[in-house]
Structure formats: C-alpha cells, structure tokens
Amino acid sequence: MKEMTLPVIRIENLSKYYGKHRGIEDVSFEVDRGEIFGYLGPNGSGKTTTIRIMLGFLHSYRGDVNIFDRNIKKDLLPILSRTGYLPGELSLYGNLKVSEFLKYFLNLNKKTGKNLMKDLLDRFRCEPDKKISSLSTGNKQKVGIIQAVMNDPDLVILDEPTRGLDPLMRQEFYALLRELKNRGRTILLSSHVLTEVEKVCDSVAIIREGKIVAIENIHSLRTKNYKILEITCRGLMDRKRIKLLKNITGLEFMGNKMKCHLHGDIDPLLKALGKNYIIEIESSSPGLEDVFIKFYGNKNAE
C-alpha cells in the first residue's frame, strides 16, 4: 500500500560524465504510478544515458535512482524483474524464430506471461515462426515492443519505440500504451518526436545538453507548442490584419502565400483571411529543437 503513494521512479541529482565530457548533470524527476511520462530531447541530449543508468548499464557519478522505492545500486534485479525495456537501438538474436526469442526472454524474466505474448503477437500481426533475421526493421521493432510488455511489467521503459513502425502499427502501439496506463502500469517514453509524446503522455521532462530544462504537464506543453502553417490563397491577403493577430509568430509573405507559426486555435487567422479564396493549407508540427529554441533557449542559456 505504501508503494501506491510513492512515485514509481524517483531520480535525484543524477550526474554522469564521460571523461571530461558531460553526459547528464543533476537530472531529477519523479514519475507516478499509472503515468505515461515523456522524456524528451534531441539526439545526444542525455535521454539514453539517464535510461542506461536506471537499468544499471552505466554507473552514475553522483545522485540516486529509486524505482519502486528501491535503490538501483542495491536492488537492481528485483527492480528489473518488474520492468520492461525497449532499447533505442534494438538488436535481436537473428538466428532465433520470433516465438523462440520471446520464450527465451520470458524465461529470463522468471515469470509466466505466455497468454499476453500470444495476444500481443496477434495484435501486432507478428508471425511467430518467422526467423528474426528475415524480418523488416518495423517487424523487428514490433517484436521488441512485445518482449518489453509481454510480462505485464509494472514499469515499461521505451526508448524511441515507434522507430520503423508503419502508421497503423503506431496507432496500435499508442492504444497499447493507454491500456497499460489504465491498468495502472507506469511508462517512461523517451522520444524526440514531439507529436508522439503529445499524443500519449501525461507529463514530460525535457532534457537539453544533459540538463533538465523543463518538467511539464502535457497540457502546458501543448499551449506553448505551435503549428507551422503554409497557406496559399487566390489573390493577395490582408497582411495588416494578419500581422495584428496575437497567436501568430514567424510570419512571412511570399506573393499569394504565407507562412507562420500558429499558437492555439486557427479560427482568428481564418477570419483574418476574410473573403480570400483559400487554395491550400499545409500544417506541420515543429521539430523539438524548434520548440527548445523558442521556449527554453533563453532559460538554458541562463
């Protein structure tokens, strides 16, 4: 019962250096039970270093990692027996069949989860009799996801989990995450794809150059986030009126085209376009690095 009230993951002032080079510095965050926690950052920011320390692959220079209220330095194996992990750079045993590989890892977990394995194989349309070496990157990723959750672990750590997955399987994966959350499982999802994190996470920590620059509820991140819009109209737009809009930044006009960053709802912009005949609206999400620069660049510089 005590565990119910304590955070599943508690990381305090975690630091790791690679010789003179920085790995991570004073990283601290907590993840509660039943939470999907996004761990965001560009490549090389320190996400994987944090995860590798959590799993005991790397030794920290300073700081503490407690999972299930147990310290990883003292109780690593009991922690791992309740944890599923999908590495960012997944490699499997190519000489095994899918079913053999999964059974092997089930056995290493010393828990029976065979029913979950079969369900997951069906769900992700994996062929158990296929040799792993013959699988595509996406199918290997599916096998990796299955091995991470087939034991029904209390904590799942996923490092760039949707790499190589097709859009349909990505949706299936997001649905799986929601189901795990509903069953009270805790998920740490490391990613540099902001849209993915927005879709499934409850809160996020953003790491940049080895330091946590923000820990936010996903709602707060959403409001700070923006869309990149490219609008093509027939004829010229009312530029003055558009420039007055408060939820538009980065505005550029190119003849009958405009490009801008839209914060929040699109309705004011559409109204500002007035009676213009809109040929096309292209919308895309900014890269995470853009969000960093926009919202955290100054903070980090301090």
Added chain:
Amino acid sequence: MLNNIFLKTMRDQMASIFWWSAGFIFISIYLSYFFPFMSENTEIFKIMDSLPPVIKNLMGDVEFVSTPAGFFNLQPFSYFAPIMILFYSVSRGVGVIAGEMENGTLDLLLSKPVSRSGVIFQKVLSISLALGIIHIFFFLGMVLGLVLFKIDLNTIKLAEAIISLYMLSISFLTISVTAGIFFLKKRIAIGLVSGYALISYLINAYAPAINSFQIARIFSPFYYNSGNSPILNGLNLNHLMIQTFIAVFFLIASILLFKKRDLYS
C-alpha cells in the same frame, strides 16, 4: 533449449560442437593411419636430422618421434590440437560479452533480472561443457584410431594429455572472456589474446633450446600443458593446479571487471 543463458549458449554451439568433434575424430584417425608410414620412413628422419638444432629441439628427438608416444606427443598434442582448440576457446570466450555487445543484444539481456556475474558464469560454464564434449570426442577418435591401426599407446596417459589440453583451453577461455570485457570489441580482444597465445607458445616451445626463455616460460600457459609431456609422463598435478588457478583467477577477474564496467550504447 531456451530456458536460461546456459542452455541458449549450448544451443548456439550445437553445430560447432558437432563439426569440431567430427574434425577431431577425423584428424585423430588420420594421424593413426599416418603413423606407420612415419615410423618406417627413414627418409623423414634424415631430413629431420639435418634441421638446425633449434628446430630439432622443437620437434623432439628423431628416434623418439618414431615411437607412438613420441609421434602423438608431437602431433597432434604439440601443434594441431592446441592451436585448433585455442581457436575455439578464444573466439567463443571473447564473444561472451564483447560478442553480445557488438551484436547489440547485451542491453536486452541485462535488462532482464539476470546478474552480470550470472551471465558470465552461465556462458563460461556452457562453453566449458562444449569444450569438454569436443575433447571427449577427440579422445574417442584417438582411441578408435589406435584400435583400427593396432597402435600401442597407453590410453590412460592419452586421457591425461587430453585433460591437460582441456585445462589449457579453459585457461584461454577465461583469459579471452576478460579481454573481451576489457575492450568490449571482439577484434581487438581476439588480436590481443591470439598474440599472447602465439608469443607464449613460442617461448615455451623454444625454451629448451634458448636459455633466456627458461624463466619466461613460467608465464606461458602452454608450459603447464606440454612442459611435462603428459602423453609420456602423465599429468603433473602441480601444473594441473596452476592451470586451474589461471582459469579461476581470470573467471573471477572477468566477473569483477564486468560488474564495474560501464556499458555504453
């Protein structure tokens, strides 16, 4: 066969065990077939007699080579068998951790509730068993050859020579595991252990002819295998204990090193 790391490692070696055992059986029978020609061929003795003293020392007394014990002491136990068996030991030993690391599978393995010492212990035990099986077939092949070609050789001493060879292979297995963990790169570790094996082999082989090598040969694991010529003199228990010490020392060293080692992606 996939219940634990020990059995998985055995499963991965099944084909190798079969082919290596078959190879040793074949070469053992072939050598027994070849021995009568060798012992009766005076031309070969003349050639051997004309070799430089250092080389002659390496090959042993010419007349002695014409006896079964002398012949088999020279071949396979001085050249072919140790070199071949070390090829297996070193490549498998280095692969215990460095192989998993290079394949990228070590992360998944260590994310399961298995201790680092457990991974090494189970894998080393499995490779040791595989080496044991290969050595048993080597012994059976030798016995079969002796029977087929009616060669008189003490099979107890033959078994003792094979036990000594087995301990050599186990020593190099644990040395290779340690090197693999230290470098976490197979090529570098294989190169280093192979280099050490070659140098220590030559030092031991030339020690009877070169005085300055006499002291250096105590650092050669080959000395504790062939220094006493077990096929002639039986097992030297002191040498056997030192071989065991080397194997256990490097097994413990590999476990301690692996526990401290940071594993980068």
